[in-house]
Amino acid sequence: MTLLVCPLSQVEAARALHRPSHLVSLLSPTGEAVWPASDLGDAHLRLAFHDIPEPREGYTAPDAALVARLLDFAAGWDAARPMLVHCWAGVSRSTAAAFIVACQRGPERAERDIAQALRAAAPYATPNPLMVSLADAALGRGGRMSAAVAEIGRGADTFGGALFELPLR
Template sequence: MHRPSIQMLTVCGISELPDQRERSVTHVLSILDPDHPDPEVFEAYDPHHRTILRFHDIILPIPGMILPARTDVEAILRFGDEVGEGRADRAEGHLLVHCHMGVSRSTAAMLTLMAQSNPGEGEDALFERLVEIRPQAWPNSRMVDFADGLLSRDGRLTEALRRHYGRQIRRRPDYVRIMHDLGRGREVEMAA
């Protein structure tokens, strides 16, 4: 995913996918719960390259649920490599990353892809760009931790995530209750 080839970056939830089909999407990263059916809306999209990953939006083990794993973040990075390799085939592109709500898994994946394609960009700047793309972004901390290590960011991405959570809580104080209700209180504590 190099800037000359990918001109548009979008993060959304499943309910917003129909709104994106007229926007010349060239690449899609779908992150779905393991038992969720594949959204049929992609049949109406123009031809595009699509990768599907399946795991739950959790940060700690929960019986019967699948945690995001290092291998999932490795798959996101492989997707980023594929997007970058195909850049010579087109003048521009539109990358769409979605999960169920477009808040956590998809924003963690988009952050990972942006950090991969812009290795010299500062971590706080990456989070600022992420918020421009998706203002409600609350990236899954487990995924960001894996990305931090895989991209050799030496903890800087995770530290920037802490600051990001703090800014998001100041903007949206209701995130404290929401994240606690979702079993993600550890992420709220990270912001303190």
């Protein structure tokens, strides 16, 4: 099982190199012009929301329905080929989604271990805390996902992430 994460700028290279069966695009609602082209049909999930840590007037925050769509999509992935997750910079929304999918796929794994694996794979990862909190509730993790992300804290300064793999086992 391979879960790949990258910024928008590296999606095409990652697709060519790894040939993922599933693609998750997490971009702003005003970013329709930059959505990557895809021939994956229903295996490409597009979620449009702002990268904000709490609801805010004039912005589209992630919500429970959006997280449910991500979880449903990931549940349908057979993991025979990689899933690629991206956002604009590859730092917050995509790392949150990867953490969420890893928690969903590894219900027996400690949230802390998954968060630390995320930090080891991407020192700049700063998962969106609202997405994580919503998934924590949806997966019945009792606040442990949020606590694990809070424990790893804000990632290293960066202008954008790079392609990385988050181990799912």
